Each structure stands twice: as structure tokens, then as C-alpha cells.
Amino acid sequence: MNELRWHPLLREWVAVAAHRQDRPQMPADWCPFCPGSGRVPDNYDVYLYPNDFAAFRLDNPPFAPATGLFVSTGARGATDVVLYHPNHNLAPSQLSQEHWRKVIDLWTRRTRELASHPDIRYVYVFENTGVAIGVTMPHPHGQIYSFPFVPPLIERELGSASEHFQRHGRCLYCEILQGEIADGRRLVVEDTSFYAFVPFFARWPAEIQICSRRHFGSLAELNQAEASSLAGIIKVVRMKYDNLYGFAMPLMMLVRQSPVKGEHPYFHFHIDFYPIQRSATKLKYLAGVESGAGTFLSDTVAEEKAKELRDTEPR
Numbered sequence: 001m002n003e004l005r006w007h008p009l010l011r012e013w014v015a016v017a018a019h020r021q022d023r024p025q026m027p028a029d030w031c032p033f034c035p036g037s038g039r040v041p042d043n044y045d046v047y048l049y050p051n052d053f054a055a056f057r058l059d060n061p062p063f064a065p066a067t068g069l070f071v072s073t074g075a076r077g078a079t080d081v082v083l084y085h086p087n088h089n090l091a092p093s094q095l096s097q098e099h100w101r102k103v104i105d106l107w108t109r110r111t112r113e114l115a116s117h118p119d120i121r122y123v124y125v126f127e128n129t130g131v132a133i134g135v136t137m138p139h140p141h142g143q144i145y146s147f148p149f150v151p152p153l154i155e156r157e158l159g160s161a162s163e164h165f166q167r168h169g170r171c172l173y174c175e176i177l178q179g180e181i182a183d184g185r186r187l188v189v190e191d192t193s194f195y196a197f198v199p200f201f202a203r204w205p206a207e208i209q210i211c212s213r214r215h216f217g218s219l220a221e222l223n224q225a226e227a228s229s230l231a232g233i234i235k236v237v238r239m240k241y242d243n244l245y246g247f248a249m250p251l252m253m254l255v256r257q258s259p260v261k262g263e264h265p266y267f268h269f270h271i272d273f274y275p276i277q278r279s280a281t282k283l284k285y286l287a288g289v290e291s292g293a294g295t296f297l298s299d300t301v302a303e304e305k306a307k308e309l310r311d312t313e314p315r
């Protein structure tokens, strides 16, 4: 079964993809993402791999936005796997800046392609990394989910940004970035086009946001210099995370860009990192208060985590 069901209490769609349960347990000595597997080209730098067990597919029945009790609709969309590198054992932090640039170019190309599809309203680029996050495949990869609706957290950000602009005539994200720069205690690293900082309002331990200096909304608007700068700062952030405790940090990396339909001048491109390690030995779980009430309990202080990350290689 593959469909979207409306949650009338939370007013959001739930993607039911029951066939995901049938995902095969991979043999320990075989990886479909490795060159030579017969599933990918024998030579590749970066590669877009169709997800065999996708929650959203372009050949699913169309999505209808009408909501109500016991309402379901088609999960038309797309689900891609982005293979970062042919080397099975390379951590994302070990990819060179030049190689990260190739990953970013692939994200951008695929975003453009899907933006032109009439049924796609949001292209969501992200990565889950680490066994603690539930990733069973060590081969370095991320994913792209393309939704026929704007997902609720993006919708919420858009709402906040648009309301802030109406009230103050300024971009919410630009103002947050200026505040972080002026304060300075939570900055982690900066380069020509981007800043990385632990937000004042961080919910995850050592959470980092990468925010562009220039105001723009999506991957498709990155210029050449910005794309290379983004590749560099992603690499530095990833290296810092993996050096923080001396092992690969289990995390989510989330590319936040504006919806691909309509005008969204108040949205500002950023990338969020949610690491789930709250110390070298303890994980952050979303338990009763986070999952049931929607309020995060943060065990760490943004200013302290930012200092630890600044002091971690590469300095």
C-alpha cells in the first residue's frame, strides 16, 4: 500500500508506504551503491539512484489536496538516493571540497528538473547518517524527496518569515544572521558566502545552521562562487562534527529551500544540521515531551557547544 492519509487532528499528511517493510536485508558483503554491483555505473563521481522502495513515486495516482475525515489520496512525487562517492567507506566529512561541489551541482540539477514537474511543490534534499539514526547502508549517500504539497515544517517557516516581513519590512533570516554575527558567541565558522552558527534557539545538541550572506531562496539561485563556498563550509562543518567526539557523528543534514511553485521572496536558503549525540556516550531521543507535546528539552547550551565546535579541528 502506498498513499497519503490526512491527519485531521494535526492537519498534516501521513505517507503510508507499507511495502517499505519488505525492504530486503542486504547481504553483509554486497552493496548496491558500489561500482561493480550491476545496479550503478562502473565509473561514477556522484550518481542519482532511484529509490526502489519509495514513499513517493511519479507514477503513483495524483495527489488531491482536499482534506477531511478518513481521507486518503495518491502519493505522487519522487524519491531519489544521491550517491556522494563511489568509495563505500568514505565518510561525508572525508569528501573533498571539489567533490562536495559535485554533490551540490547534482542537488541543483535535480531540483530544477523536479521544479518543472506540474505535480511537485517541494523538493527536499537531506541526509541521514549513522546507525544510531537508523541508516543501515554505510555507503555515503543522501536523499531527495519531492512532495506534491509543501511539508508542514516548511509551511510553518514560510508563515513566520512572511509575517515577520509584513510587520518589520525585513527578512527574518537576514535579521537572525545579523544578530548572530553581532553577538559572535555562537558562530562556528564563516567563509566568503556563508556563516555556520549554533542558533540561539537550537533544539538539538550541537545543532548548526549554515546561512547564506546573500538573500536568496533556493539551490537554483546559487551562483558559481557560492556553490563552491557552500561545498567548503559543508566540508568544514562535517569534519568538526566527526572530530568532536572522535567518531562519525550520527546526524541529519537538511537543505531548506523555498517551494518550487509560487513566489516566496521572504524565504532564505539555509542548511540545518541535527546531530543526535548529546555527549560522547549519550544519544538524544525524541521522547514524550518532544514527540507528544512538540516542545524540545535541550540538554546543551548553544554558546558552549559553539565554543566546543570552534575549538575542534579544523580550527
Ligand SMILES: [Zn+2]
Binding pocket: 031, 032, 033, 034, 087, 088, 139
Ligand atoms: Zn557501497
Ligand SMILES: [Zn+2]
Binding pocket: 171, 172, 173, 174, 175, 214, 215, 216, 267, 268
Ligand atoms: Zn534573507
